[in-house]
Amino acid sequence: MKNLFKATHIFRCNHEAHNGFSSEMSVHHILNVKQCYPHGCFYLRGRCKLMLKGKTCYRGFQAVGKKCAGCRYLEEQTVHCQPELQISAQEFSDFERRLEAFREWLDEHEGRELDIQGRIAGVKPLLEKQILPHGERLALRGVLLSFDSIYLDRTLLEDRAFVRVSAGQQRRFAFARGMSLWARATLHLDRGRFVLSRLRQVDIESPGEPPEWSESRARVVLRTATHLPVQLPPCHRCPSGTLVDVTDQREGVKNYRHLYCLQGQKDPFNCPQFLSLSRQLEADNGHPRPACLQRNVIIY
Numbered sequence: 001m002k003n004l005f006k007a008t009h010i011f012r013c014n015h016e017a018h019n020g021f022s023s024e025m026s027v028h029h030i031l032n033v034k035q036c037y038p039h040g041c042f043y044l045r046g047r048c049k050l051m052l053k054g055k056t057c058y059r060g061f062q063a064v065g066k067k068c069a070g071c072r073y074l075e076e077q078t079v080h081c082q083p084e085l086q087i088s089a090q091e092f093s094d095f096e097r098r099l100e101a102f103r104e105w106l107d108e109h110e111g112r113e114l115d116i117q118g119r120i121a122g123v124k125p126l127l128e129k130q131i132l133p134h135g136e137r138l139a140l141r142g143v144l145l146s147f148d149s150i151y152l153d154r155t156l157l158e159d160r161a162f163v164r165v166s167a168g169q170q171r172r173f174a175f176a177r178g179m180s181l182w183a184r185a186t187l188h189l190d191r192g193r194f195v196l197s198r199l200r201q202v203d204i205e206s207p208g209e210p211p212e213w214s215e216s217r218a219r220v221v222l223r224t225a226t227h228l229p230v231q232l233p234p235c236h237r238c239p240s241g242t243l244v245d246v247t248d249q250r251e252g253v254k255n256y257r258h259l260y261c262l263q264g265q266k267d268p269f270n271c272p273q274f275l276s277l278s279r280q281l282e283a284d285n286g287h288p289r290p291a292c293l294q295r296n297v298i299i300y
Contacts, residue, residue, distance in 0.1 A: 003159040004102045005192035010095060011037065015081040027099070028192030030083050040082030049073040109152065109187055116163070116196060117182045118150035120208060123175055124242045125218035126164060127225070129258060131248040138222050138244070143170045143213060152187065152194075161194040167215050169199060178208030191257075224264045231259045234277035235268050 005028035013025050013036075030037050046064040050057060050073050061068065068074045085092055126144040130137050145163040149156065163185060165175060175181075182203040185196035228235060235241040240263040248254040265271045 001102070001105070001155055001157050001159075003157065003161075003192070003194060004095075004099050005032065005189075006159070009086055010092070011083045012086055013081060013083045015041075015043070024086075025083070026192055032192070036081070037083045040080055042078055042080050044076045045079050047075045047077065049075055105155070106189065109155075110189055111186065113184050113186050113198070114153050114196075115182070116150055116152060116185050117180075117205075118147040118161075119180045120145050120175060120177055121148045122146040122177055122239060123211075123213055124239075124262070125213060125221055127222070127242065127244045127260065129244050129246045131246060131250060133250050138225070140167070140215075140218055140222060142166045143175060143218075144242070145175055157194060159194070161196065163199060164195065164197045165199055169202075170213070171215065173202055173204065174211045176208040176211040180205040180208075221262050225260045225262050226264050226266050228259045228261055228265075228268060230268065232268055232274075234274050234280075235259055235261065237277050237280070238271075238273055240265075240273075 005026065007027050008024040010027055011025050011030045013030070034041060046068060048057060048064050048068070048071075051064075052075075057073075059067075059071075064074070087095070122145070124144050124146070125140060126142045128139050128141050130139070141164075143165045145165055147161045147163070149158045150161045151157075152161075169175075182205060183199050184201045186198045188195050188197060228241075236243075236259070238261075240261055242260055242262060243257045244260050246256050246258050248256070261268075261271075263271075268274050
């Protein structure tokens with residue numbers, strides 16, 4: 001079984017915010033979050049009349065943003081965006097049938113405790129970020145184990161899955177890449193990802209590599225990790241790249257993710273691993289993703 005919600009070869013969207021992903025959006029984003037297929041969505045694009053004439057903003061702003069609301073020089077356009085299919089109508093019809101079966105499986109298993117079995121593909125600190133009106137803080141919440149494939153009861157998920165582990169469990173079991181384990185955990189869907197929590201009855205079937213992350217080293221990362229303003233596919237694949245759940249409380253409460261580099265790189269394009277990972281992605285996908293090779297990307 002594949003996680004069909006994370007498939008990115010089905011839809012393309014011309015929304016300018018998706019340019020950083022080569023306009024390839026996941027099924028989860030299009031069908032579950034925005035629910036914009038097939039009718040599309042509308043949004044307002046703001047332009048400054050002064051900047052269009054080559055003049056500067058009298059309030060000192062460099063670009064149009066939320067604080068421009070009500071300004072007499074603000075010009076807003078209504079833009080209609082509509083997702084496009086990247087596959088044929090017949091292929092999409094077949095995909096819809098598989099997606100319906102996938103949803104039925106999720107309805108039966110989500111929120112339930114399952115037997116899990118698999119080999120750990122990666123171990124990273126589990127970080128959470130809180131943004132307050134007068135500051136922000138990064139906190140360590142344990143460790144995140146990743147699996148390239150995993151058994152969920154009797155179903156083999158041949159796709160990415162994650163297991164949240166507490167700091168105490170990491171001290172006890174020393175989870176590491178290459179380790180095979182059996183356990184019980186509760187399945188949740190997190191923004192289209194398979195995430196398991198409440199790990200218990202752990203049975204280590206075979207050891208892996210020496211543990212890479214200790215609690216003391218993870219706490220050092222809290223001070224040295226850097227936020228990458230651009231989310232590029234090679235950084236997602238990199239062992240030092242990790243997504244951080246963000247709770248933004250500056251204007252109401254918003255939840256999203258930031259990409260952090262655990263090695264402290266501030267510019268991915270200056271990272272020695274970036275080019276090799278880009279080439280690896282190109283070989284895997286059969287074509288390069290333009291967002292991997294240029295700087296002018298916009299992140300949604």
